[in-house]
Amino acid sequence: MDAKLVHIGITVSDIEKISEFYIKYFGFAKDYSAFFNEDFFVAQSALFKQPAGVSSDMQMIKSQNGVMLELFRFSNAENGGAEWQRTGYNHIAFCVEDLPAICDRMKEDGVEFFMTPQVRSRGDGHWVYLKDPDGNLVEIWD
Numbered sequence: 001m002d003a004k005l006v007h008i009g010i011t012v013s014d015i016e017k018i019s020e021f022y023i024k025y026f027g028f029a030k031d032y033s034a035f036f037n038e039d040f041f042v043a044q045s046a047l048f049k050q051p052a053g054v055s056s057d058m059q060m061i062k063s064q065n066g067v068m069l070e071l072f073r074f075s076n077a078e079n080g081g082a083e084w085q086r087t088g089y090n091h092i093a094f095c096v097e098d099l100p101a102i103c104d105r106m107k108e109d110g111v112e113f114f115m116t117p118q119v120r121s122r123g124d125g126h127w128v129y130l131k132d133p134d135g136n137l138v139e140i141w142d
Contacts, residue, residue, distance in 0.1 A: 007068035015073045031060040091137035099142035
């Protein structure tokens with residue numbers, strides 16, 4: 001079977017702020033958006049498990065190679081951010097052409113890094129971890 005990654009869903013605190021982060025640094029573009037009202041969540045309660053009255057905005061942003069991030073902003077959202085010790089997805093990774101240059105741009109903009117770029121264990125490039133504006137972990141390679 002030949003499977004292709006289509007999208008990754010992320011619950012965010014501010015769709016515009018997060019989408020602009022991925023657009024600015026990783027070349028994503030806005031694809032489409034939608035609004036899901038309370039009726040949608042009632043009809044899909046087994047999946048979403050939301051209390052009465054919840055709604056959500058959604059924005060799809062698309063990378064240059066076609067992978068999309070599906071950003072959700074729920075009306076009852078709680079801040080969290082990914083953590084390594086929790087089960088489930090903990091980070092997304094991007095390969096960039098000039099890791100030092102993008103790191104410099106991000107640092108000038110106040111992006112929080114966990115380390116300076118390190119040589120990858122295979123010795124074939126560099127990697128670094130940082131936080132997006134909601135604290136989600138992002139890894140970049142060159």
